[in-house]
Amino acid sequence: MDLEGLEVEEREREDFAGYKLRPTLIVYARSEEDVVRVVKYARERRIPLVPWGAGTSLTGATSCEGCILLDLSKMDKILEINDVDWYVRVQPGVNLARLNEELERKGFFLPPDPASSFLCSVGGAVVEGSGGMRAVKYGSFKEWVLAVRVVLADGTAVKLGEPLRKNRAGYDLVHLMVGSEGTLGVLTEAWLRITPLPRKKVITVMAFLRDSEAAANVILGLRKARVLPEFSEYMDVDVIKALNRHLSAGLKESEGGVLLIAVEEDQLDDVLNVVKVNSQELVMAEGEEAEKLYSLRAQAAIALKAEAAGAKFLAEDVVVPVSKLPEAMMKLKQMETKYGVRMPVIAHIGDGNLHPNIMVREDASATQLFEEVARMAVEMGGSVTGEHGVGVQKVNVMREQVLRSNGERVLSLMLGIKRLFDPEGILNPGKYVEAAAASRRLT
């Protein structure tokens, strides 16, 4: 097995989060056959193989030292949009925003929307089990992947599952691949469920909040009123300032930050009732105006990246039970003070998914703060990662969570699955589950 005829490259790369990649070789795949060849090549030579979609992992999932980097960005075809069976079949390299544009033309959408839609690949979103801005109503990618094709570690290409919402023929291997972070197989195709665009008028409420407790109070109020929003996003005052500074957003810099809550018209009164008492100022938007607000929120991470001015910053991704939001938001403020570092918070607050961003170069105290935030989530019955995954960044805290909340046997079962799918340790080795089970500290 050699790589003749395949497009290869020898150079270093850096991903969106600033992780350095030093592959032995970058190989571009244009078909599943190419993937099979590269996997077999890597396996014969026992070289770690790391799949790359668009490089937007925030946890170093594609980090690589002496690996073969398998670049799937040129496998970017939308193979089928089925408007009767309501699925789309795609190659992994398709850009997620582009996919949704195509779907919208036919009256459909694929709801989960990592704020990086305009950058990320569908394949990355699938294997990372990405979530994002509409998960509060529609769930994360976990709930939208029907079936996949993967190349296994021995070079066998297989299909897992069927493009059907109901299929009970065998154990659910599809959901093992969702969130496998390239460690169990290389994704070459996915069938994703699609659904009609909402028929009802959706209204976006932008609420500039009085104080730091307001955001959590609003979300609890909405839960009690049984409001099911399309999305409910939060940015604190530091994030607003970064948006104003770097993207000329022109948003009011209210002390308590800003909430963006979109709901169908018949739930609007309930939202306003809850929001009004907690806000300094309210704006309501629909149509294009609402889309502008949504895309501003989507660019918050870009604004923070600009704010970091080239320095790497640590993006947290913890989840706390919604009922624990008031306590969690308070504790984050306390930690910011205790460590004396800025930690602007972006949040999919409606589902308790918080992204405090530690705005310092990685060092001992940043790592300590990072772990303290994660530990808080675990102690509250939450999770150290809602959607970014584990990669190398969250190995220790994932280990802590699983040991504390699930038990050591569970970690060893996960490792058993890795060994079952990849006995020789070829696929993205030494990270995620494998690393967490080995208890090695990675940076």
Next chain:
Amino acid sequence: MDLEGLEVEEREREDFAGYKLRPTLIVYARSEEDVVRVVKYARERRIPLVPWGAGTSLTGATSCEGCILLDLSKMDKILEINDVDWYVRVQPGVNLARLNEELERKGFFLPPDPASSFLCSVGGAVVEGSGGMRAVKYGSFKEWVLAVRVVLADGTAVKLGEPLRKNRAGYDLVHLMVGSEGTLGVLTEAWLRITPLPRKKVITVMAFLRDSEAAANVILGLRKARVLPEFSEYMDVDVIKALNRHLSAGLKESEGGVLLIAVEEDQLDDVLNVVKVNSQELVMAEGEEAEKLYSLRAQAAIALKAEAAGAKFLAEDVVVPVSKLPEAMMKLKQMETKYGVRMPVIAHIGDGNLHPNIMVREDASATQLFEEVARMAVEMGGSVTGEHGVGVQKVNVMREQVLRSNGERVLSLMLGIKRLFDPEGILNPGKYVEAAAASRRLT
């Protein structure tokens, strides 16, 4: 390890589908500790252990010859209804209809509704990955299980997952348990997602159809109009007759059968446009009247059971892509004629999930017909089971499907997972994946 102090029984049982169970011993568990004791007891003595919820499996999932039958029906507590974090925590023996009554009192529901809700246990629905009448909009149990507690084959009790909609800390073992049919662990607790009851007015349209092509045409028409119904159910004329005969339903015995389609008010016109041209008669209902129709549909299997007059009948559970419905419905009619047996069809037709019921005692030709129906589904890119699972009934056809559609490696990976979780083959052995991989023919 002994069973002192546990409630035990020595007798035979029959499940809802008529499978005979001849356990060495029936043990009633009242707590997770009891389950741990029984699993350890079985393991020490190498006796197969079969968990029992309410005995409503249709595939012989709890069949047992010389097993220890672990009866979980007395673990029937609703442990927590959390109306802020939107989950319910239950023991496996809770009746599903009872659970939904409790939830409704607080303004919530757990949408997936196997037509056997009034009989089945939540635990059974989870480990079978049950679907039912609202899956067309809300999906099956797969989409509603957040986390579980299970007792593993070595007697270790663990939690898998977290009661959070977003959690990416590790491989998804929760979805391995959903649909594991008691072969990977014994479920002792589940956290299930709940959602607010619909706010909008829902209207049920009952359409008595002109001819046998009408049902499929209506569903295709609804798909093209991008209508997303609450449910869309079908019963053919033989099912109507059984309902009239045994439950005095008083339904019109229209040649093309009857559709029950429920939609939010703003989609009603689209439904009527599609339905009218295909129907002899239309009835519209809401509120209590609609509930009566829904519960009539839920009792269709009971009516067929009465029709069978004590004889066992074969309940199919195939899925075809919605786009293949016209062809599938036609082929079912042809097979009925070819074999000269009655095969009344109940269907969650909106998601292509068909239940032709072969109304003869099991014999060679019934088995042949059963397999022909399943094969048709596989050839159409469908599945041999949408929601009933595999048990012993569908071992051969599941094997065919996986070999044909997924590949032999996939079957061996599934078997690898069984061995990983249950190396000594204690948990519900010799069925489902294990049997399909071994290619033994079970009856």
